[in-house]
Amino acid sequence: MRADRLVSLVLLLRQRGRLTADTLARELEVSTRTVLRDIEALSSAGVPVYAERGRHGGFALLPGFRTELTGLNHDEALALLAAGSGRGEQVFGLGAALASAMRKVVDALPESHQAAAGDAAQRFLVDPETDLLSRRTVTDEVPDATMMAVRRAVLAGHKLRIHYAATGRAPQWRTVDPIGLVTVRDRGYLLATRSGEDRTYRLSRVLAAEELPEAAERPDRVDLDRIWRERSARFLSDDHITALVRVSPRRREELLRTVRAVRAEGPEADGWSRLEVTFQDARHAEWALWQLGTDAEALAPQSLRSALRDRAAMIVARYGDAP
Known part of the structure; x- marks a missing residue:
């Protein structure tokens, strides 16, 4: 170090x-x-x-001193600098390492290219913290010490002991065999097995972590993309509710932040989007769409439309007469 x-x-x-x-x-x-x-x-x-x-x-x-580092051409350095401007490093706790790597990238360029690459990288902004409506992007926060222990165990192939707070349950310690780390929309996940069963843990719910000396039980080679697709498919096949929804463009991102998954999406003639989305359950679907008011419409299932209609009717009845 x-x-x-x-x-x-x-x-x-x-x-x-x-x-x-x-x-x-x-x-x-x-x-x-x-x-x-x-x-x-x-x-x-x-x-x-x-x-x-x-x-x-x-x-x-002293002027003229130069370190001996492998050189990169302009486009290679620009690609790394542009990628480094995103916020993915925050999910896995690699911010300091990324800053160090970027310094090495710039220094590896020929002196005649350094200024040009630095100026070009300033013209790219990847995944800013707020959108055009000034809504901040929410990134999972994981303590550095916790993230470091998780990352070390994943890379070293050691068992990992985590203090995990599952939704609606008291935090518990559990020992897992880590497979890999995945980030989706600034949310980090640990893919692991526990007693031979597949497990997926959200990193922001890991309250503490300890790398153990024992070797993890896992294959030498791994295809994280395939594993993630398989686990996503199993997740969507559980007792969740799938709905067909129309949403206005100005509230689309708000809807996407509440759904569990997006199965399909297409444009409507009036500029709205039609999406097939998955919610945790019927109550979650009703709550999420109610927040969007008239900027969204549930097309299916009929039970969801009826629930939203009944709720709207109760609101009208409540406020129909002067107090």
Whole structure:
């Protein structure tokens, strides 16, 4: 870990010039004292880093010093920089690692391409935090220590002990064999088996995690895409309700945030969308569509239409006369 940090420190000084110890500490997520020790280690190793004292002082590299990193062409670097502008790294707790990787990508470019790639990457924005209606995108929050333990167990192939809060149940400790991690619409999931049975855990409900020394019982090779499709199909075949819905374009995203899954979607002549969606149960479907008011219409099943009609009739009756 220290070797990676030393490389990141050198790249920061190369790309930004003179930086204070406090700034380096914030960027590297360590203490100022650690930065000073790292600077001393670099100097001892022959890296030409020097200190400038005074109000505008800091640490800098001698002009012309360059690290030896494999080069990338402009389009390769641009693709990585654009991908790195998204928020997927937040789901698996890889934000600091991504920042370090991006510094290495930029430094690997020929000097003549660095400015052009940096400017081009600024023209791309992938998955911003808010949409055009200023609604914030909700990303699952997982404590760094918990996410690190889960990630280590998945990559090392070790058993994992998790304190999991299933919906409507008290949190319980359970030991699982981790298979892989999946992120869907900024929600992270752990695919695992428990006592040989398939299990899917939402990461935001993992309250604590501990990597165990025992090897996990799992195949050496895995096709996460196939496993996810199979588990999704089984999930949708459970006791959920599927509905055919029309929704206005301005409330479409709101509907999508409440449904369990989207089976099919197509445009309507009036600009609305027709979707076949899955809800947890009839109560969930009625609640979700009621929130959308006249901006959505349940076409099927008839029981859902009747429930919404009866609820609307009760509201009309309640407010039909002056108090």
